[in-house]
Amino acid sequence: QLQLQESGPGLVKPSETLSLTCTVSGGSISTSNYYWGWVRQPPGKGLEWIGSIHNSGSTYFIPSLNSRLTISLDTSKNQFSLKLTSVTAADTALYYCARHFGLLQFVSWFDPWGQGTLVTVSS
């Protein structure tokens, strides 16, 4: 059974870089035709897709974060990572990683999800 687990600092200072890693177990991140994505949820608010990466390395991001966001794969460790630069309080959220099916298809979905990790941006 595929499982995902987020890890990274829970507190980041404003203007610094938020770095998170998602470790995948129970399956290979190199399996064909899957994307691997990040979704965040500010406290008490709804879900927001951040970006996804294909096992070929192709990445797609939400336009509002495009200039600050990097998503990468490490197939040797079966992990994928997120880096968000120049963070502000608005980036405070629960960050989830998930396997992303069909980003380029007529139907697309996330399953399964990691448990999420809370990142607070504060000095």
Place this chain on the structure above:
Amino acid sequence: SSELTQDPAVSVALGQTVRITCQGDSLRSYFASWYQQKPGQAPRLVLYGKNNRPSGIPDRLSGSSSGNTSSLTITGAQAEDEADYYCSSRDRSGNLPSYVFGTGTKVTVL
């Protein structure tokens, strides 16, 4: 990119039927997926595509769509169905693929 709009909250009596709707331009081109989120938990996929349920999701949850609206119907609501529900779909930002979530609906089972 477009938005997906949901009613903020609905309530349903135990054993009755409730429909949650999701409206947005992206739904004219792409199928919706639906997620259930209970307090303190990660979202869980409950429906995707035309009307597909992942393993373990009860068949009292069903989906439908028409035009720019997709719906999730709970037939014979149970106490464990009380949760937040989010629709989502593929989207497009300029010429690049994108993805969007709905605003979320809180379902209360009375």
